[in-house]
Amino acid sequence: xxxxxxxxxxxxxxxALLAMQYRYDFAVxxxxxxxxxxxxxxxxxxxxxxxxxxxxxxxxxSLMVIGWFTLLQAVxxxxxxxxxxxxxxxxxxxxxxxxxxxxADAQFLVSTAKFQPWRxxxxxxxxxxxxxxxxxxxxxxxxxxxxxALVLLGTATLLLYSLWILTVSAAFYVVRVDNLTYFxxxxxxxxxxxxxxxxxxxxxxxxxxxxxxLMTTFPAQAMLGKLSTSTFLTAVGGAVAFAVMxxxxxxxxxxxxxxASS
Amino acid sequence: xxxxxxxxxxxxxIKVGFLxxxxxxxxxLVWVLSTTMPLIMLALWSxxxxxxxxxxxxxxxxxxxxxxxFIVRQLTGAWVAWEMNWEVRQGTLGMKLLRPIHPFLTxxxxxxxxxxxxxxxxxxxxxxxxxxxxxxxxxxxxVLWIIWCAAMLGGWLITFLANLAIGCLAxxxxxxxxxxxxxxxxxxxxxxxxxxxxxxPQGVRAVASWLPFQYQIGYPVQLMTSGIGRGDALLMLAxxxxxxxLLLGLVTLLWRGGLRRFAAYGG
Numbered sequence: 001x002x003x004x005x006x007x008x009x010x011x012x013x014x015x016a017l018l019a020m021q022y023r024y025d026f027a028v029x030x031x032x033x034x035x036x037x038x039x040x041x042x043x044x045x046x047x048x049x050x051x052x053x054x055x056x057x058x059x060x061x062s063l064m065v066i067g068w069f070t071l072l073q074a075v076x077x078x079x080x081x082x083x084x085x086x087x088x089x090x091x092x093x094x095x096x097x098x099x100x101x102x103x104a105d106a107q108f109l110v111s112t113a114k115f116q117p118w119r120x121x122x123x124x125x126x127x128x129x130x131x132x133x134x135x136x137x138x139x140x141x142x143x144x145x146x147x148x149a150l151v152l153l154g155t156a157t158l159l160l161y162s163l164w165i166l167t168v169s170a171a172f173y174v175v176r177v178d179n180l181t182y183f184x185x186x187x188x189x190x191x192x193x194x195x196x197x198x199x200x201x202x203x204x205x206x207x208x209x210x211x212x213x214l215m216t217t218f219p220a221q222a223m224l225g226k227l228s229t230s231t232f233l234t235a236v237g238g239a240v241a242f243a244v245m246x247x248x249x250x251x252x253x254x255x256x257x258x259x260a261s262s
Numbered sequence: 263x264x265x266x267x268x269x270x271x272x273x274x275x276i277k278v279g280f281l282x283x284x285x286x287x288x289x290x291l292v293w294v295l296s297t298t299m300p301l302i303m304l305a306l307w308s309x310x311x312x313x314x315x316x317x318x319x320x321x322x323x324x325x326x327x328x329x330x331x332f333i334v335r336q337l338t339g340a341w342v343a344w345e346m347n348w349e350v351r352q353g354t355l356g357m358k359l360l361r362p363i364h365p366f367l368t369x370x371x372x373x374x375x376x377x378x379x380x381x382x383x384x385x386x387x388x389x390x391x392x393x394x395x396x397x398x399x400x401x402x403x404x405v406l407w408i409i410w411c412a413a414m415l416g417g418w419l420i421t422f423l424a425n426l427a428i429g430c431l432a433x434x435x436x437x438x439x440x441x442x443x444x445x446x447x448x449x450x451x452x453x454x455x456x457x458x459x460x461x462x463p464q465g466v467r468a469v470a471s472w473l474p475f476q477y478q479i480g481y482p483v484q485l486m487t488s489g490i491g492r493g494d495a496l497l498m499l500a501x502x503x504x505x506x507x508l509l510l511g512l513v514t515l516l517w518r519g520g521l522r523r524f525a526a527y528g529g
Contacts, residue, residue, distance in 0.1 A: 028440050035447035042466075043306060043456045049463065050316050055309045186296040193302070197309040 007104060008112055015082075015115035030121045037125055040066055040192050055196040062194060063133035064220035068156075069192040071126035072215055075157050076188070078120030083113045084164050085181060088171050096257065107165070107250050130223070141223050148222040148232055155239035156215040162239075162246035163210065169246075169253040191216045214239060271363050272371060279375025287379060294383045297335055303456055304328035317461055323487070326399040327458055329391035330483040335455070336384045337377065338418040338478060342369045343442045346429025351437065355524065366426060366517075373422060401488040409495050410485040416502040417478045423509035424474070430513060433520030448473070454480025458489075474509070477502035 044066065048059040057065070087110045090096040099109050134140060141149075167184050187210060190198070195206055195213035206212040214235050221227040283290060304324060311321040319327070346369075349355040358365040392400060401407065424445060431438035450456055452466070453475035459467060470476050481498050484490040490498070 032440060032443040032447065035444060039447055039450040039456065042451050042462075043303065046457060046462050047306060047310050050461075051310055051313065054306075055312075183292050183296045186298045189298060190302045190305075193306050193309075198305050199308075202305065 004104070004108060007108070011112040012115060016117065018114075033122050034125065037070055037122070040069065055194060057194045057196070060133040060136035061220070061224060063129055063136070064223055065194050065216050066192055067126045067129035067133060068216040068219050070122050070129060071153070072156055072160060072191070073188070074120045074122035074126065076160055076185075077122075078116050080111075080161055080164050081181070082116045083111050084168050086110070086113050087168050088181070091168075091171050091257070100254075100257075106254060107247070110168075111161070111165075137224075142225050145223050145225040148227060149219050152214075152219040152222050152232075152235065155236050156219055158243050159211055159215055159239045162243045165246040165250050169249045172253040172256050188212070194220070211238065211242065268363055268367060272367070275363075275368060275371035276375045279372040280378060282372070283376040283379045290376065290379055291383075294336065294380065297332060299450075299455065300328040300332040300335070303331075307457055317458075319458060319461070322395050322399060326391065326395040326487045327483060329387060329394075330486040331455060331479055333384045333388055333391075334414070334417065334479055334482045334486075336380050336387075338414060338421050338482075339380070340373050340418065340422040340425045342373065342422060342425040343428040344439065345369065346426070347432045347437055347439050350429075350432040350524070359521075359524075366513075369426070370422065373418075399487060401486055403488075403492070405492055406485050406488075406490075406495055409492075409499055410482060413477075413482045413485055413495075413499055413502060416499070416506055417482050419506045420474050420478050420502070420509060423506065423513050426513045427509060427516055430516035430520045433516075433524050449475050449478065452476060453478050454483060460489075474505040477505055 044059070044062055047054060048062075052058065054062060087096070090099060090110070096106075096110075100106050102109060163184070167181065190202075190206060191212040195203060195217040198206055207214070218227060218231065218235050222232065307316070307319070307324045307328070308321050310316055311319060311324055315321075315323075346355070349358065355365070358368060361368070401410075425442075428438050428441045428445060431441060452459070452470040452473050459470050459476055459480050462470070470480075477498070481490075481502060485495060
């Protein structure tokens, strides 16, 4: 265990050194990310000019969901995307061999291979959105709500990571998967609205199959102090079960791996 | 390079582009499926319209609007900016320059040749849309449909030329992909991709009317969903083609200047 913590430290340090080389990207990326957040906010501002509640959510409450969406996107782009894009490359070129030969768990190695801290700048945007939302509501979040939200941040990250592992597991079968990552991101776009906006089959999918509701809607509800204890426990249990399933899937598909070239 | 030679080369170029699209059909399908934004936006607007209609838009009008948006986006897509960036970085643009045909024509035929494959997706969506919303939400006037054809060509040209302009920037600054990010974000906000622009606040609408983006999505969609009369449609068409010429001029300038700076990397 201690060995893995030290390994994580080494991986983080090498990513940080690499990121320092591209510090100009930081400013430009930050600017573009800010632009994209605006595209998520604009429809909300427009919609709430016509109505005061949307599928049971008021404007500041919806802001919380957008805030969580922004936060998780920052986690995705800063910590999850870079490593796993690298794995797909490894699989295609056959260089995954070198990772598998190392005396540590392969999933751990590939998942921590690369971090792009500049990309996580959006964490600040998310905090600003939360602050603005609570300013509009006119009260600070409760301690219990914040604690529950923090736990759900953990499970949401776990879910996001597990979904990614599943996508990468698919890469062992279909190899050309670089646009699957793009596909994944475009599905994740649906997490920007409260899940009650969706109806019927989509709502079912976004809660149980691709659990977007567990990533943004539930944490937002927790922050607002509106999440019941039973839903909270189910969400945590569901996320853990999902992660276990993803791990099993990874083990299964890595067994299928045959090097691409010698 | 004579015009006659170019015209004779075009069918071959388009055939090559089409075969390429067929070869990478799985990839193309994933790209098509990634166009989820109209559906995500549809969910949001329907949730609003469930309680009361928004302006002249009821729930069915939104379904018509966003399915039309999906179709227009599918058929007027272009991705030359990324392609040019890649080719400038790899130096393979040099190969394109050696051919006795303008590189822009190669790019254009590649883009247009993917159309049949994209139609395979767009046509069923159109049929489903028609079945869902009924003919009363779709334009019946044949004149408007003729204008729509011209508007689709214009919409594609704006997308394509903007891509080329940003691609040409790569000749000056090595990588211009970030500019494409900014362009796309502006496109999302001002084109009507996120919702009918007429429902946006006055300020946004005023800005949008001075920008090319709504001619890429909003205007063709209006033509399809009977959101516009003949007179206005022609006026908008004139403005759209004005943007096409403007962008064409810009691309020509950027290309001439950029080509002088181009030095192929690699081999």
